[in-house]
Amino acid sequence: MKMLKEKIQKEGIVLSDTVLKVDTFLNHQIDPQLMQEIGKEFAARFKDAGITKIVTIESSGIAPALMTGLILDVPVIFARKRKSLTLSDNLLTATVYSFTKQESNDISVSKDMLHEEDVVLLIDDFLANGQALKGLNDLVKQSGAQVAGAGIVIEKGFQTGGKEIRANGLRVESLAIVESLVNGGVVFAEESVN
Numbered sequence: 001m002k003m004l005k006e007k008i009q010k011e012g013i014v015l016s017d018t019v020l021k022v023d024t025f026l027n028h029q030i031d032p033q034l035m036q037e038i039g040k041e042f043a044a045r046f047k048d049a050g051i052t053k054i055v056t057i058e059s060s061g062i063a064p065a066l067m068t069g070l071i072l073d074v075p076v077i078f079a080r081k082r083k084s085l086t087l088s089d090n091l092l093t094a095t096v097y098s099f100t101k102q103e104s105n106d107i108s109v110s111k112d113m114l115h116e117e118d119v120v121l122l123i124d125d126f127l128a129n130g131q132a133l134k135g136l137n138d139l140v141k142q143s144g145a146q147v148a149g150a151g152i153v154i155e156k157g158f159q160t161g162g163k164e165i166r167a168n169g170l171r172v173e174s175l176a177i178v179e180s181l182v183n184g185g186v187v188f189a190e191e192s193v194n
């Protein structure tokens with residue numbers, strides 16, 4: 001997605017050979033126009049998949065997920081990372097090891113939100129080693145719902161998550177695939193040229 005890749009080139013900060021900081025438009029400050037375009041793109045890619053719900057993880061998945069839900073006209077559920085007083089039982093839970101925080105967290109969604117007849121689109125901000133996406137996929141499957149695929153804003157193609165998850169048969173659509181972050185520059189993979 002051209003607009004996204006230009007934004008990454010302009011505002012992304014390469015923190016190391018493996019970590020990209022995009023705090024000016026996705027992970028801290030949010031660019032609503034860009035999120036709207038991202039929502040349109042995910043909605044277009046999954047328009048024929050019969051999606052009934054979108055599931056993401058707090059907090060950075062919420063903005064792109066919400067915009068996609070608005071266009072597909074379906075509810076958006078975000079898995080919570082912290083225990084909550086109002087969300088304490090009747091939970092679907094999965095454990096996710098965080099790449100950026102280097103710690104494990106349980107993520108949960110109320111069983112009331114997902115049902116066997118649902119067809120779910122997973123959305124997240126980044127795909128690196130795939131832990132977050134695998135956790136989301138596990139969690140949704142516990143409900144008996146079908147997972148139609150995943151929409152990822154930025155995939156780091158040099159890490160193994162995308163390859164493994166696609167090899168397991170899940171459709172993964174990434175709007176920008178970063179091939180390399182070495183020497184402080186962002187290089188995109190050919191597949192994400194459009």
Ligand code: 5GP
Binds near residue numbers: 019125
């Ligand atoms: P994974 O579970 O695929 O290893 O990592 C995905 C999660 O880690 C994403 O939800 C995102 O929050 C975070 N993450 C992974 N790599 C990066 C990165 O390079 N930059 C930022 N900002 N977040 C990342």
